[in-house]
Amino acid sequence: MLRIEVGPSEAIAEGTSIEVLHDADTYVVCRHQGALHALEGLCPHRNGPLGAGNFADGHLICPYHGWEFDCVSGAYDRNSSVKLKKFPITEREGWVYIEIA
């Protein structure tokens, strides 16, 4: 199990997302309706950096061509068979971690 430190929980405000880089991997962490979510950070279309795009109404919006993904299910809005991988996320003593199996 790999535990990636994201940072202080308070730095991820409601309705915001951040990009998390670890080695060669990119993740996006967001907070929607009080809950934290961790997802793969590169768009399955052409690798747009989802953490650098907008986050609105629980949707990650790719900055390259505008594909939108539900942060809860990871699904692409126009084709739910296209999904971002999700990862467990934990909070300990005010710090946020992504857990990679």
Ligand code: FES
């Ligand atoms: S790379 Fe994300 S929509 Fe094209």
